[in-house]
Amino acid sequence: MTIKTLNELKNGEEGVIVSFNDEGDPNLKRHLLGMGFVKGSKIRLEKVAPLGDPLKLRLKGYSICLRKKEAANIKVEVAN
Numbered sequence: 001m002t003i004k005t006l007n008e009l010k011n012g013e014e015g016v017i018v019s020f021n022d023e024g025d026p027n028l029k030r031h032l033l034g035m036g037f038v039k040g041s042k043i044r045l046e047k048v049a050p051l052g053d054p055l056k057l058r059l060k061g062y063s064i065c066l067r068k069k070e071a072a073n074i075k076v077e078v079a080n
Contacts, residue, residue, distance in 0.1 A: 002078045006071035007055065009045040015076035017041045028070060036060045037074060 003018065017039055020029050036059055037043075046063060047056040054065040 004076055004078055006043070006045075006057070006066070006074040006076050007068040009055075009076065009078070011045060011047060013078060014042060014044040015078040017043055017074060018077045019075045021073040021075070025073075028073065032070070032074070035064065043076060 004015070005021075006015075009015065017037060019039065020032070041059060044058040045055060046058050049055070053068045055068060055071055056063055056065050057071075
């Protein structure tokens, strides 16, 4: 198992959310938690926009886009 930040995933790569960056914005963390970004949730990077930002993610049966800066606050455990 490897720990990466969400913005380091490659297209199609899946992982499980393990934690949030403690130095991040608390309002952003609260917002992400409200959207389902909770520990133990499976998440998959579906696509990266042509210019590299934003990222299209699949979480709890729905797709969502996040900026790379926001995704850098979420740590994911990826199976090797």
